[in-house]
Amino acid sequence: MKVVIAIDSFKGSISSIEAGTAAAAGVRDVFEEAEIITVPLADGGEGTVDALIRAASGQRVDLMVTGPLGEPVQAGYGLLDGGATAVIEVAAACGLTLVSPEERDPLATTTFGVGELIADALERGCRRLIVGLGGSATSDAGAGMLQALGCALQDAHGADIARGGGALASLAAIDRSGLHPRLADGSVRIEVACDVDNPLHGPEGAAHVFAPQKGASPAAVLQLDAGLRRFADVCREQLGCDVQRIPGAGAAGGLGAAFAGLLGAAMRPGAALVLEAAGFDRLLPHCDFVITGEGRLDGQTARGKAPLAVAAAAAARGIPVIALAGSIAPEADALASHGITTALPIGPGPMPLEQAMQPETALQGMRRTTRELFRLIRSTKGDHH
Incomplete structure (x- = not known):
């Protein structure tokens, strides 16, 4: 019996690694000699660096960089493939x-600090960058990052614009001649985990959709949107690059535009990119079952979230996929057509959400549900190994 486990974190409850460990214990309660491989799962958001360091036996690099308000902060990123690949959140x-x-x-x-992380990775000789865009506090179209990497962003008087989204309105010129040489010569491959397709500006853009949750007032949203529009205009007029039309340009306050438009990055669905970097396909030969899951299986799951990427990889090899979740919405029935063989809730019965999200409750439910399912599997297989 070989089982590969890749379960996403249950937000606010248990981590990907904790969920996987509990499910593995449930399998082993029934099949003591089973070969069980647990892969931390992430989609490019929080936890991606740690997941890939663990899955690919990488190492962590910590350094001081410029924080969102200009103050020094300690930040880290991951090195994989013997230092050839950097993973940055x-x-x-x-x-x-x-x-x-x-x-x-x-x-x-x-x-600006994002650019400092990238520059550090480039100085270490990294040839591939995997970048997760989730959770930013910014809406500066990546201007700070570009400045940290050697680009000059100037106002009408030739002075460098200030940092922050509010300064974009004064942008008059972008000069890439000072860009870090390893980026300028195209020798570094950049892949960005991006699961939104918002344009840079406009009603569906970075400012209107995302800035309010980052602390922007209604007046600030309009000011930010005008700045993002200015950035797009300068890119189009001076660099011949229409960043507004790039799907995902508005991700992370416009970082998507800077990465894809000015640094030549490829925008990829986050979960699939992370699974590839973790070498997930290499784990699947001779596998009997794959277990995945997340806090809630619903219609969003079918739109490219991590469990679906796991199911797609397993289904391509004809491997049955078990999805475990804290709760399962009625529309999750549609997941069967995406490679998920069976979806099961881990709760023992009705209970308040707060209780269900207690880590101990979730871990016990994960182990118990997995154990009961594999008892059934053992009885149907007549397999007692």
Whole structure:
């Protein structure tokens, strides 16, 4: 019996690793000699660096960078493949959690520290960058990052624009001649985990959709949107690059536009990119079952979230997929057509959400549900190994 387990975190309850360990214990309660491989799962958001360091036996690098409000913060990223690949979460340098609620202001916050993380990885000789865009406190179209990597963003007087989304309105010129040479010569492959398709500006853009949750007032949203529009205009007029039309340009306050439009990055669905980097396909030969899951299986799951990427990889090899969740919405029935063989809730019965999300409750439910399911599997197989 070989089982591969890749379960997403149950947000606010248990981590991907904790969920996987509990499910593995449930399998082993029934099949003591089973070969069980547990892979931490992530989609490019929080936890991606740690998941890939664990899955690919990488190492962590920590350094001081410029935080979202210009203050020094300690940030880290991962090195994989013997140092050839860097995994970076932008939230490590410009994340919302780094700014207290009363100080959150996308007019002022900057992505400069993200550029410093990238520059450090380039100096170490990395040839591939995997970047997760989730959780930023910024809406500066990646201007700070570009400045940290050597680009000059100038106003009409030739002076460097200030940091923060509010300064974009004064942007008159972008000069890439000072860009880090390893980026300028195209020798570094950048892949960005991105699961939104918002344009840079406009009603569906970075400012209107995402800035309010980052602390922007209605007036600030309009100011930010005008700045993002200015950034797009300069890119189009001076660089011949229409960043507004790139799907996902508005991700992470416009970092998507800077990565895809000015640094030549490929935008990819986060979960599939992370699974590939973790070498997930290499784990599947001779596998009998794959177990995946997340806190809630619903219609969103079918739109490319991590469990679906796991199911797609397993289904391509004809491997049955078990999905375990804290709760399962009625529309999750549609997941059967995406490779999920069976979906089961882990709760023992009706209970308040707060109780269900207690880590101990979730871990016990994960182990018990897995154990009961594999008892059934053992009885149907007549297999007692």
